Amino acid sequence: MNRVAAAMAAAALMSVAVPAATAQAAVVTPRVDLKVLVVDDGGSSVGAITAQLKDTGVPYTRVDLASAGRPVIDAAFLADTVDGRPRAKYQGVVLPNENPFGEGSAEMAALTAYETAYGIRQVDAYTWAHPGVGLEYTDNGGYSGQLDGTQAAVTAAGKAGPFGYLGGQVAFEDNSAVVPESFGFMGKPRTGYTSYLDAPVTGGRASLVGEYAHDGRSELVVTFGYNQYQQQFRLLARGIVEWLTQGVHLGQERSYFAVHVDDVFAPDARWSKELDCTPGDYACAGGEGKESTIRMTAADAQYAAQWQTSKNFKLDMLFNAGAGEEWKAENGGTDALTAQLVADRAKYRWMNHTYSHPFLGCVQDTSTNPWTCTKNAQGAVNWMSRAEISAQIRDNNNWALSKGITTDRTELVTGEHSGLKTLPQQPQDNPNLAGALADNGVKWAGSDNSREPDQRAVGAALTVPRYPMNVYYNTGTNAEMADEYNWIYTSRADGGSGICEDNPATSTCLPAPLDTATGYLDHIVPAEARTALRHVLANDPRPHYVHQSNLAEDRTLYPVLNQVLDTYRSLYAPSAPIVNQSMKDTGVELQRRAAWDKALAAGKVTAYRIGKDVVVKAPSGVVAPVTAPNGTKKQMLLGTTDFGTAYAGTRSAWTAPELLQSAVTLKLL
DSSP, X not given: OOHHHHHHHHHHHHHHHSOSSOTTSOOOOOEEESOEEEEEOSOHHHHHHHHHHHHHTOOEXXXXXXXXXXXXXXXHHHEEEETTEEEESOSEEEXXXXXXXXXXXXXXXXXXXXXXXXXXXXXXXXXXXXXXXXXXXXXXXXXXXXXXXXXXXEOHHHHHTTTTTBOSEEEOOOOOSSSOOOEEEEBOBOTTEEEEEEEEETTEEEEXXXXXXXXXXXXXXXXXXXXXXXXXXXXXXXXXXHHHHTTOEEOOOOEEOOEEEEEETSOEEOOBTTTTBOBTBTTOTTOTTOOOEEOOOHHHHHHHHHHHHHHTOOOEEEEOHHHHHHHHHHTTTOOHHHHHHHHTGGGSEEXXXXXXXXXXXXOEETTSSSOEEOBOTTSOBOBOOHHHHHHHXXXXXXXXXXXXXXXOTTEEOOGGGBTBOBTTTBOSOOTTHHHHHHHXXXXXXXXXXXXXXXXXXXXXXXXXXEEEOSSOTTOOSHHHHHHHHHHHHSOGGGTSOXXXXXXXXXXXXXXXXXXXXXHIIIIIHHHHHHXXXXXXXXXOOOOEEEEGGGGSTTOTHHHHXXXXXXXXXXXXXXXXXXXXXXXXXXXXHHHHHHHHHHHHHTTOOEEEEETTEEEEEOOTTOOEEEEEOTTOEEEOSSSEEEOSEEETTEEEEEEOOOTTOSSEEEEOO
């Protein structure tokens, strides 16, 4: 910093650090608001950190450097006084790099003074290796260039510090041999720099992420570019926020993964390689008389139970008892599958999927493609009645009760998510659906995330969006999976549907058909596991869904689940386990997030730290997500109690004031 900048920094420091009282007055502990300042240059790295803040519920103020009307970052913007106490308005600062304002900038001088005065940390979202950030130039034992496939590792300091929740390895994605995916710099640490993530270079190792402590300030230096979806960022995102906020912030994060197995007890129709469609489906021309079905066996059920034990992971069984009873009647009156699943009933979570899996929306006219809703003589849509919908819910629950199967009657997933709006044919919910849900006490209704990614109300119930997995319901073997995948994602010239030619942006399109003998395991499984894992690493609680056919014959689901679970557990320490929760709990989580985001957007949340006391005030009825270090206590009306639950090396919870309290007060260790 030159003399002019130094003088400006000193002036700014005086303006934000010294209270109005005289120098002889007692030092007053400042108040630090629990909010992050994000200075955004429009780059993907700042965008990724911003997405992490938003998705986990951390409040932030964004300053767009490209906006002519943006506020000037000066002493008044950064700090003031509240009730006679100095206030730091931001607990952390995210910058595109170590100085996005230019040499000698008054704004950078103000930030420097502010961070020094209040002990505020700064993240340099993406910069290059050079002495200004505590690193040697790359030509002195470092590296610059493409990082695809780089095997980086968390250092001992990183494990003891902000990245202790990781297992140790951070592999950079390398999904394409022809498309560069990441670029960056690796530098040798200089004095004051502590490396948290490094990778091998010629002659040793060099840093990719580290803390640079200098001049009374701390910067987290990141020397590679990334976006919010790349695995290397997703692994580090939690630690970046924990470091920035010094472990005390609003918002919380978990790694969620739940898998719903639909159509249990019912058979699923089978794909035809010859017809390129599914006989039994109204849209399968020429399929009459060629129908075939896929249904689990007792051996498949035994394998499912064994697999759960081996992977310490519980599946959700979404059942259609009536369809199972119909299959039993048509097959000699016995059903070893149902007997086995009922015998193992305590090993699974069970959920109502309606008794016989009918379409609960409008009465369909399947003589057209696509189908349409039939109408009466007056031109009104014919709907399945409230009584019929209610019976489908009630009869399935009663069957489960008779078999000793425990269900949560507040949960329901209708067959094909029917009854909910289905565009374009049925642009509204069946008007009889909400009443039938209320009749049966249903509060959480599963929906298709690919159609409706947001939670919404259906009468008094709320939807819970579910991710469809690309493991098809109408296939029982690996070869069938590859064949249908080929048909969907290859060109017409290669015998495919041509959907990719019509929609060039479709990301899963194939340049050539997969080998049906190997394509499922070699191509589809890694791609689908990568997609599911991306959801897991993104604090996304939405469940995934598949079908009972995927547990039958070749048992196509397990390779995907094995890869997701094994990869996750190799990347994370035991302190950050996968959270496999019920659909009801996911519904509550999404409901709380929506209320929290609304309160933040309306500016109705006040949260700050004064020394070792943290205070959070939110509107009545809004529960606040809070993360704090181990040892944190929550103030009760009388005494204190341990705060939150342990996860990834911190304590966190949705929390609200206790009886007769107006705010949440936490006591840090």
